[in-house]
């Protein structure tokens with residue numbers, strides 16, 4: 264018996280989402296009276312034993328450079344081997360880009376029930392019931408998994424990273440890796456920016472900003488706060504901002520600690536992508552803008568007048584002025 | 585070239601979300617049903633474009649659902665596609681649905697299976713990966729561009745903090761999102777034509793569901809917005825720092 268956590272890495276570095284998955288998995292293991300183990304694929308630049316502080320007791324490491332680049336099929340195969348090696352009855356993924364590609368494959372391969380988009384620890388008092396978001400964040404569903412092996416894909420930013428003393432035993436796992444059928448020919452990473460899905464703070468702009476030339480107030484505030492930037496759909500459609508910044512029902516769904524919406528009306532399709540944010544701040548000149556109903560803090564005012572003052576005050580708080 | 589596009593039926597994006605039967609069922613009263621936007625705007629429209637480029641392409645749609653889905657399937661056929669297959673079943677278990685789609689895909693011998701990135705009601709983002717695994721095929725998820733060169737596909741897909749371009753030989757399963765195509769409105773000819781296109785109903789194969797819905801809940805209501813005067817935006821920063829401890 265054990266809980267196995269897929270520890271997702273990029274370029275040798277463990278992702279923040281994986282730290283959340285480990286903390287969550289360790290808690291699930293404690294709940295079930297068993298231990299948490301991890302699986303790492305590919306070469307890493309970090310000390311794996313140190314990951315013990317997130318509650319994992321043992322790490323299975325497939326130290327094979329053929330797995331340095333993500334591939335859904337080869338990763339699923341390797342994780343299935345780790346499920347055997349660890350005798351896992353629960354497997355935890357982050358419901359990030361990688362998790363969304365491999366958790367379903369593993370589920371189908373091992374006939375293991377999957378709940379993706381989990382936001383809370385499972386209720387194990389009577390079976391195994393996991394709470395997940397449905398209707399794009401407008402509601403939750405409690406889903407029972409009826410198979411002996413269970414898979415949970417945890418939404419990023421929905422479980423707090425917890426640390427304690429401890430080191431993990433690192434064990435090499437040998438897996439034959441086939442040549443991936445999907446050949447990656449180019450990788451375009453937006454460098455120097457915080458990925459939206461991992462950001463704790465997001466500053467977002469809408470059509471109220473009138474044009475791309477006015478985005479300085481969004482990027483400046485984001486820079487001061489160490490935040491990622493986002494936008495509403497019409498803004499991306501008009502090519503004022505890149506597509507990957509579009510949040511909402513048809514864009515990315517995010518759940519940062521703080522979401523600051525500037526010149527966005529708060530249409531229901533926009534809210535669907537951001538309503539799981541812990542604190543929502545709305546700056547809009549229209550007091551009737553629907554977004555205020557979903558907000559924690561707000562200013563009814565002209566963004567062009569208010570934002571420079573907010574940026575200056577934020578700089579002071581951050582010791583940058 | 586044979587393409588299969590997976591079409592699901594979801595409540596309209598503005599539908600009121602409420603539950604009945606002791607919070608175990610979605611309240612369907614007054615709800616308008618639409619084609620899941622990812623399936624319609626991205627998967628289906630891109631498949632139609634591929635058929636327009638190569639008219640010998642056979643384009644089929646598949647839905648796993650009950651007869652209530654027929655209206656939505658006809659709407660999809662009005663946009664394009666040669667015929668639709670509905671697997672007559674009522675399930676919210678991703679594995680059950682994926683198994684039915686995989687069965688249709690296997691017997692139809694498709695070169696390409698398109699799904700949406702996720703349904704906007706159950707938000708599984710799971711069906712595409714499961715179908716690929718059940719068929720033993722590669723899966724490219726979150727695709728924002730798709731081009732064909734003979735039997736090789738060039739696909740742009742989302743990765744954390746960017747995108748990557750990859751090549752894969754058909755057959756392949758692809759989940760589609762923004763960027764793949766632009767939304768289209770069906771024209772009169774399409775709507776008339778859709779009435780006579782075949783909509784085949786097939787019975788499901790026996791598969792056990794792996795999960796079940798126990799109950800639904802709505803998020804707790806917000807306490808209400810705390811407004812700060814536009815003359816004193818510095819106060820907002822102070823509140824975020826000292827009260828909300830968010831910055």
Ligand SMILES: Cc1cc2nc3c(=O)[nH]c(=O)nc-3n(C[C@H](O)[C@H](O)[C@H](O)COP(=O)(O)OP(=O)(O)OC[C@H]3O[C@@H](n4cnc5c(N)ncnc54)[C@H](O)[C@@H]3O)c2cc1C
Nearest residue numbers: 469470471495496511512513526527528530532548549566
């Ligand atoms: C099926 C479907 C899916 C959709 N999916 C999405 C989605 O994923 N994401 C999304 O965002 N939208 C989505 N939409 C679109 C959505 O319905 C809205 O049209 C959109 O969110 C509006 O964007 P906006 O708030 O930027 O623009 P607007 O609605 O034009 O609002 C602009 C706001 O800026 C304010 N403003 C103007 N000037 C100033 C100023 N100087 N200072 C401060 N405030 C100012 C105005 O009061 C107004 O509230 C979808 C729509 C449909 C039908």
Ligand SMILES: Nc1ncnc2c1ncn2[C@@H]1O[C@H](COP(=O)(O)O)[C@@H](O)[C@H]1O
Nearest residue numbers: 590592648699700702703708709710711
């Ligand atoms: N009942 C269904 N019938 C046909 N296709 C479906 C069904 N449910 C989901 N799909 C497809 O699978 C995609 C992902 O769904 P999901 O994994 O449920 O989020 C959708 O965008 C559809 O393309």
